[in-house]
Amino acid sequence: MQKILDWVSRGFxxxxxxxxxxxxxxxxxxxxxxxxxVQMREASVLRRLLKNPEMQFGExxxxxxWTPENGDLLKVLQVGLNISAHRERLTPFxxxxxxxxxFAERNTPHLSRRxxxxxxxxxxxxxxxxxxxxxxxxCAYFEKPEMTLEQAQQAKCAMIARKLNLKxxxxxxxxxxxxxxxxxxxxxxxxARVTGVTLSxxxxxxxLQRAKAEGLDKQVxxxxxxxRDTPGEFDAIVSVGMFEHVGRPxxxxxxxxxxxxxxxxxxxxxxxxxxxxxxxxTNPWITKxxxxxxxxxxxxxxxxxxxxxxxxxxxxxxxxxxxxxTLAEWNxxxxxxxxxxxxxxxxxxxxxxxxYLLASEASFRADSLVVFHFQMAHxxxxxxxxxxxxxx
Numbered sequence: 001m002q003k004i005l006d007w008v009s010r011g012f013x014x015x016x017x018x019x020x021x022x023x024x025x026x027x028x029x030x031x032x033x034x035x036x037x038v039q040m041r042e043a044s045v046l047r048r049l050l051k052n053p054e055m056q057f058g059e060x061x062x063x064x065x066w067t068p069e070n071g072d073l074l075k076v077l078q079v080g081l082n083i084s085a086h087r088e089r090l091t092p093f094x095x096x097x098x099x100x101x102x103f104a105e106r107n108t109p110h111l112s113r114r115x116x117x118x119x120x121x122x123x124x125x126x127x128x129x130x131x132x133x134x135x136x137x138x139c140a141y142f143e144k145p146e147m148t149l150e151q152a153q154q155a156k157c158a159m160i161a162r163k164l165n166l167k168x169x170x171x172x173x174x175x176x177x178x179x180x181x182x183x184x185x186x187x188x189x190x191x192a193r194v195t196g197v198t199l200s201x202x203x204x205x206x207x208l209q210r211a212k213a214e215g216l217d218k219q220v221x222x223x224x225x226x227x228r229d230t231p232g233e234f235d236a237i238v239s240v241g242m243f244e245h246v247g248r249p250x251x252x253x254x255x256x257x258x259x260x261x262x263x264x265x266x267x268x269x270x271x272x273x274x275x276x277x278x279x280x281x282t283n284p285w286i287t288k289x290x291x292x293x294x295x296x297x298x299x300x301x302x303x304x305x306x307x308x309x310x311x312x313x314x315x316x317x318x319x320x321x322x323x324x325x326t327l328a329e330w331n332x333x334x335x336x337x338x339x340x341x342x343x344x345x346x347x348x349x350x351x352x353x354x355x356y357l358l359a360s361e362a363s364f365r366a367d368s369l370v371v372f373h374f375q376m377a378h379x380x381x382x383x384x385x386x387x388x389x390x391x392x
Contacts, residue, residue, distance in 0.1 A: 004050050005029040009083050017079045019046050020069075035079040037069035054084070058285040058359070062351045073354065077362040085277075085367055101281035105247030107293045109226050113199050115245065115293040120200035124179070126341065130333035134181040135206075138241035138271065139323040139371045149329045152322075157185040160238060162390050163269050163315075163375055165383055166190045170235040173197070173261060175227045176242025180207030180220070187220045195232070197225045228257060235266045243272035244294050248301060255309035258376070267383065268311065268376040273323065274299060277368035290356050296369065311376040314383055319371040324364035331357040 009016075009030045016030030021043040028034070040046060045065045049056050057080065060066055061073075068076040107115065131137055132150045140152035141159050160182065166172070168191050174183045177196030180203075186192040198204050207222040223230070227242075237258050246254050258268050279298045287294065299316070306313055334341070334357060342350045363369040377383065 001046055001050065002027050008050075008053070012083050014082060015079050017076065017083065019049075021046070030079075030083055036072065036076040038066050038076060039069060040066045055284050055288070058289070058352075058355050061355050062348050064347075064351070074358045074362055077355075077359050078366040081359075081362050081367045101295070102248045104287070105293055105295050106249050107245070107247040109228065111293060112226065112245070115291070116199040117201070118292055119290060120178075120198075121202040124202050124206050126345070127179075129337045129341065130330050134185075135179040136181045137178055138326075139273075139319060140326045140329075141319070142322055142325050149326070149333075152326070153181070154185070157182055158189075159390065160240070160269060160271065161186060161190060163373065164236040164238060164267050165389070166192060166236055169193065171195075171233070171263075173230065173232070173234040173237045175230075175237065175239040175258075176245070177203075177207060177222060178241070179203050180210050180222060182238065182240055183207070183220050183222070184210060184214060184216060187216050188214075191219075192236075194220045195230070195234070196220065196222045197227055197230055198222070199224070199226060228253060230257070230261065232261060233263050234261055235263050237262050237266065237268040238271075239269070240271040241273070243270055244296055245291065247293055247295055248297070251297075251302065251305040252308060255305045255311060259309040259311050259378075262311075262376075262378065264378055265382060266377065267314075270372075270374040270376070272297070272302075272372055272374070274302070274370055274372040275368045276318075276370055286356070286359075289352055299372065302372075302374065306374065306376060310378075312378065312380055313374060314377050314380065315373070315375040315387070317373040317375075319373070321364060323369070323371055324361050327357055327361040327364065331361065 005027055013031045015032040015035030016028045018034045018037045019027045019040055020037060021040045025043055027046060041064070045060060048060055048065070127135060127137065132153045134153060136153040136156070139156070140149060141156035142152045143155040147155065166186065170190065170192050172186055172192045172194045174194055174196040177183050177198050180196055183194040183196040187194050196207060198207070201224065204222055204224045208217070211217040211220045211222060243254070262268050273296050275296055275298050277298065279301050282295050303313070331354065334353065338350055
């Protein structure tokens, strides 16, 4: 097995991942100093991992077949991601693998509803346990290091509103509105008339309740609707954390729809996770257990669709470690209620969820993931010439 590990990690000398079985039997992946250690239930676990590392590393953790040394799962995942990224660069036929992966992202309206239900219709009460009070399930903006999660999510909403350059009473389309946090924020602070669309039955129901409870149900309309079916003209269009579910075959349709729905003097903002590395593919464990049909884009995959839509890119901003800090806080809150979640969903679910949160955090800290803000309009004179208006 050591020879296989040497082959898998050949040329990687930054650090190594050590696998330890009962009786102190040890194997190492990588030739650098030991960066993290995996304690296996038995030696045969290593064979399981080597058969299909991308899938079995997470599933074996879910099954309790291995645990991180000192409980530091984040450290194990950071080292593992570094080795995996190095291995991917050496893999032949990378373009073919990406093409085959894109085929699985053909998110028709039916498949989109099914994929959304898999994750977002899980249970509203569960998400309330670890999200902020307004239930924003996307990257917060830590404008100041000492901010709480609640403050950072509100700072994110404020920044997005400034980038939309909203006027009082503006007509806003919120694509992928989730539980309604951003839509309600824009209605409260800008008297905006907001149409929020989602495919999640659970999110839609709670968003309607929240709007009614705040007396904003005449001002904010939440629809259980596919963005491709949304009619009308809007002064501003915003999409936060939804583009990751669109899938590459639908990119042109997505931006064509924004172009068609955006008023001549309107502004659109897309907030999405992206990669600083060249185009790749989605980890199969994430596809199976967390986000079926999802894909995180490189800018080179997004920009052609914007260019061909007729929209003009007015600004592109990169948020680097904000999502890592957001995920770290989500995990801290999840760990506080882990026992409660285990009683309700089972230990395997809890291990899956913490693996997802920490693998995502590791990807923002040690891999190439960031958040992009694509700001678009129909012309280059719609917005101020400098970014000063965003920071006053």
